[in-house]
Amino acid sequence: MNFEYSEAINPYLEEAKFDQAIQFAKSKLAAVPASPFHSVLDKSMLSLADGLCSWIDDFYNAIASNSSIQALYFELTEFDINTEVWSIEGFAYAQDGGLEDPEWLTDIAEDWIATPAFVITGYEELQQAFEEDADDEEEAKDWCEQLVIAQYMQLVYIAHQRARTQNLPWAKISVYYTEHGYDFILRSAGS
Numbered sequence: 001m002n003f004e005y006s007e008a009i010n011p012y013l014e015e016a017k018f019d020q021a022i023q024f025a026k027s028k029l030a031a032v033p034a035s036p037f038h039s040v041l042d043k044s045m046l047s048l049a050d051g052l053c054s055w056i057d058d059f060y061n062a063i064a065s066n067s068s069i070q071a072l073y074f075e076l077t078e079f080d081i082n083t084e085v086w087s088i089e090g091f092a093y094a095q096d097g098g099l100e101d102p103e104w105l106t107d108i109a110e111d112w113i114a115t116p117a118f119v120i121t122g123y124e125e126l127q128q129a130f131e132e133d134a135d136d137e138e139e140a141k142d143w144c145e146q147l148v149i150a151q152y153m154q155l156v157y158i159a160h161q162r163a164r165t166q167n168l169p170w171a172k173i174s175v176y177y178t179e180h181g182y183d184f185i186l187r188s189a190g191s
Contacts, residue, residue, distance in 0.1 A: 002142035018154035029143035036129035037144035090114030
């Protein structure tokens with residue numbers, strides 16, 4: 001991952017300006033020589049928002065029937081090396097430790113993990129590009145990574161917004177999300 005590129009896009013993500021982040025990454029990717037990574041320019045994860053919202057709701061309800069949940073955390077698999085299946089893993093917590101010291105997110109109770117993971121579909125062509133990973137396409141790959149991360153973060157944010165619209169119980173708690181191995185975590189506050 002190119003941390004210079006992530007530093008350029010993260011300010012948009014921090015302010016939930018996902019469309020701007022996505023457009024910024026798309027413009028940077030479009031400016032480099034064409035590659036298989038450019039297929040992301042025609043992709044969006046927004047069609048998965050209803051399915052993700054339903055998956056989170058099922059996960060939340062399964063645990064909330066016996067316990068009090070104060071926060072949810074979702075992590076996109078490290079997609080650039082896990083090329084066979086891209087998925088989102090979910091975790092529930094009895095406390096909300098905030099972002100000042102996110103170390104609390106590593107304290108995971110086994111029975112508070114969503115199973116199975118939510119599988120991201122529609123990106124199979126990109127998964128193949130990451131599998132093949134040509135050395136002469138590094139800049140395209142790096143901007144593609146930023147674009148996928150921004151789309152994923154938008155997806156989780158939109159799913160949380162839909163939970164609010166539907167008056168689902170987990171709409172009222174904080175939802176944290178990132179990509180595995182990415183040291184940048186976003187928080188969508190509860191309503």
